[in-house]
């Protein structure tokens with residue numbers, strides 16, 4: 616991260632903490648919900664199948680920018696399926712940079728060649744070792760790892776949603792993040808139980824056991840892109856929701872935190888680590904701020 620960007624984020628953070636502001640800094644544009652996979656834990660793929668046109672996505676980006684957002688996430692569905700005539704995902708990243716976003720992050724399932732060196736970070740879903748990842752995501756593990764190995768840049772961060780199928784593979788994913796070329800770190804979430812995937816939710820005890828493994832792996836030097844101090848709140852689901860520093864926009868509709876904000880009761884069972892982490896950081900929790908600085912400088 617550039618020093619100038621860091622200074623701007625710090626300024627935003629100080630203002631948010633001191634003035635108890637609720638302005639967003641991180642914004643997600645949904646470019647499509649079309650996806651080439653049908654993962655077992657997913658409730659949001661191929662509902663409309665629409666690939667939004669370039670002009671619409673540009674408009675959504677501008678809306679976020681005008682709201683004060685400076686970190687842009689591009690999400691799907693599968694982002695690499697996005698296309699509009701000659702325009703590809705690469706053009707969306709370039710557009711985001713040109714518009715003035717300080718950081719542009721792309722989320723992907725990793726099934727397409729990762730030729731995206733302009734992205735500040737590529738968040739790539741890896742849900743376990745080969746066996747457990749494939750149990751959730753179909754026979755995709757080998758293709759993904761091959762694409763990671765051949766990626767155009769070392770801007771990849773693994774992203775694991777821990778559920779009842781893969782809860783015993785946390786260590787494997789930490790080790791893969793540590794040992795795989797082009798990968799900087801891994802970031803975790805617990806499964807957020809949408810009504811159609813409730814059976815995959817972890818119990819409090821299972822979450823605690825996963826956090827113990829993550830802590831142990833962090834201690835042994837595995838590159839984990841999460842804040843240890845948030846674990847207690849994640850295990851107990853005792854963090855405040857939603858996260859006001861994050862917004863999502865899809866086809867002009869803005870939601871605070873995530874589109875899941877509309878699912879009744881879901882926020883009480885939220886498994887997204889970033890919600891707990893950002894809420895702690897932007898409420899001025901000194902431990903969270905310290906851990907965030909250490910983690911970001913190390914991996915971003």
Ligand code: SF4
Pocket residue numbers: 650651652653654657658659660691692693723724
């Ligand atoms: S790759 Fe992502 S969007 Fe597609 S089915 Fe899996 S979790 Fe859902």
Ligand code: SF4
Pocket residue numbers: 807856857858871872873874875876877881882883884885886887890
């Ligand atoms: S479940 Fe609620 S708190 Fe969690 S990401 Fe979705 S909107 Fe945010």
